[in-house]
Amino acid sequence: MQRIVIVMPAYNEAENLKLMIPELFEKHFPEINGVDMHLLIVEDYSPDKSGELVTEFIKKYKNLHLLQKQKEGLGWAYIKGFQYAMDKLSADAVMEMDADFQHPPKFVKSMVEAYLKGADYCIGSRYVKGGSIPKEWAFFRKAISFLGNLFIRIVLVKPSIHDLTTGFRLTRVKGVMDKIDLNHLMEPTRFAYKVDLLYQSIKLSKKTVEVPLEFASRTKEKSKFNPKEMISTFKVAIILGIKDKQKFIKFGTVGFVGYLINAFFLNLFSKSGFPEWASWGLSTELAIINNFTWNNLWTFKTDEIKGIGNIVKKFLQFNFTSAGALLIQTILGTIGVYFLGPDKRQLILPFIIVFVVLPYNYLMYTKVIWKKK
Ligand SMILES: Nc1nc2c(ncn2[C@@H]2O[C@H](COP(=O)(O)OP(=O)(O)OP(=O)(O)O)[C@@H](O)[C@H]2O)c(=O)[nH]1
Ligand SMILES: [Mg+2]
Structure with missing residues (x-):
């Protein structure tokens, strides 16, 4: 049976994890047949004690895992999670998913189905039919998201892929994730690492598919969206584009x-x-x-x-x-x-x-x- 490990970084997400973990294990995983679904929380000893909460949940859900480490930013949380999922949990595929419900858990199933149909790389896409960005986002943020994405699409010459900055993705380990030098991704502390990872994953995948994703806005607490992250994301795209x-x-x-x-x-x-x-x-x-x-x-x-x-x-x-x-x-x-x-x-x-x-x-x-x- 294929083993899929969802890698979910969490920093001060106790409120979200309290809902997310039971929702995945009790509602969504049972609906996915023929796959061994696991969830790995990557946690950096958050002050809100997210780690202790996960430890409690592990007693109840045997496919739940916890990786704790020092805080080094978003990229490293995912990277170390992927490495752990491959080396320690023998994952056949890994998924990137945030803990803050911006990637609604109901979309896990369609991603897994696309993988089972033969995709090496599944991209949860906001810009294909059936996908969307939050209606409540201000016009400015919608425009930035759409135009930024379009810009990266042009720079990387990837017209066939509509969403290059999504954080919801599933990657086959054999031949794709295990061929990537994860310790040397660009901008590993930031959101921008996603562009480098995507660029390399698309190159290594024989079959890449986009699966619609209704991206949600943060449910708890304020967004950390900022110009610094945006600039480093464009920088990575431009460097990769030139390299290409x-x-x-x-x-x-x-x-x-x-x-x-x-x-x-x-x-x-x-x-x-x-x-x-x-x-x-x-x-x-x-x-x-x-x-x-x-x-x-x-x-x-x-x-x-x-x-x-x-x-x-x-x-x-x-x-x-x-x-x-x-x-x-x-x-x-x-x-x-x-x-x-x-x-x-x-x-x-x-x-x-x-x-x-x-x-x-x-x-x-x-x-x-x-x-x-
Ligand atoms: N372990 C760990 N998790 C992190 C770190 N930074 C962010 N995360 C988690 O990674 C996921 C995505 O981070 P977010 O801060 O939501 O990033 P974003 O979605 O680009 O920005 P927002 O609009 O603020 O939601 C969330 O589940 C965070 O809790 C970190 O340094 N370490
Ligand atoms: Mg978020």
């Missing part, structure tokens, strides 16, 4: 150098009396060798191909995908000239390169040649 594009920029630079090498040696060989076919063939191969080498050592250095056998195999594959690009370019070029006329040749070429060959190459490099291990 850095690869593409390097790929473009290597490709351009490859083009220069191709042009230089084509000129040199043909001037030195090489037959036409040999000049083209040799100069193209030199460009291919250049592109393979620098992409391996620089663009994709995090997935560098090592070992002579591997290098030879991948280099042959690289030649093969390069031949694919040549074929695509030849076919599209011929079709283009047929329809638009030979005088448009100089216009057709860059068009094909930018819109077809570059995306094709990038896709082949990231999904085939330097595929993530």
Whole structure:
């Protein structure tokens, strides 16, 4: 049976926990069939004695656990909770859920169902059909939430995901959570750690789904929402966005150098009396060798191909995908000239390169040649 551990950080949440724990164990967990549901409260010795309350509840609910530690902020509470759930509780999946009822417990079931249907990463989403943000929020806060989220969506180029800043998520351990270097997430003391975690989880997940979430406002006490948290969240998104594009920029630079090498040696060989076919063939191969080498050592250095056998195999594959690009370019070029006329040749070429060959190459490099291990 799959074991799902809800990781729930709580600091001074005794009032909420008093309601939350019985509600989960008596109302919602019994409605979820075929899964071993656990709840782990991560608590930092709060002055309101939330920890003692949980200890009392543990006597009644055997799937309830408590992790107590020093206070280090929101991110670390979740991170240490995930580590505990994986190492000590053998979780197959972990869930992020706040104790303050902003993530209404009735939505746990739909998240678990999405996971059981095969999702590796389930995002409780406020911005899909059926999801919502609190009606009572002031217009300003609604706008900040919506626009901030939209901004991160654009910066990270994740148009298919609608909610990137939600705190209600379920993650498969094997292949996703256990592949993330949790001790080195960005901004681990703050809310912003969520953006880094999400970014990495989406990358590692084969199937990511959004499940509607009706986000509630805090029931007890005032909100701690503040500009500092907001700025650090945007900062993480911008850094990740640039990092993401850095690869593409390097790929473009290597490709351009490859083009220069191709042009230089084509000129040199043909001037030195090489037959036409040999000049083209040799100069193209030199460009291919250049592109393979620098992409391996620089663009994709995090997935560098090592070992002579591997290098030879991948280099042959690289030649093969390069031949694919040549074929695509030849076919599209011929079709283009047929329809638009030979005088448009100089216009057709860059068009094909930018819109077809570059995306094709990038896709082949990231999904085939330097595929993530
Ligand atoms: N253990 C632990 N829990 C924390 C810490 N900071 C926040 N939490 C808990 O993490 C959950 C989310 O924190 P909140 O303070 O509600 O953060 P938020 O939802 O972004 O902001 P609000 O609008 O104030 O609700 C709650 O259950 C908190 O009790 C912390 O430093 N340690
Ligand atoms: Mg909250």
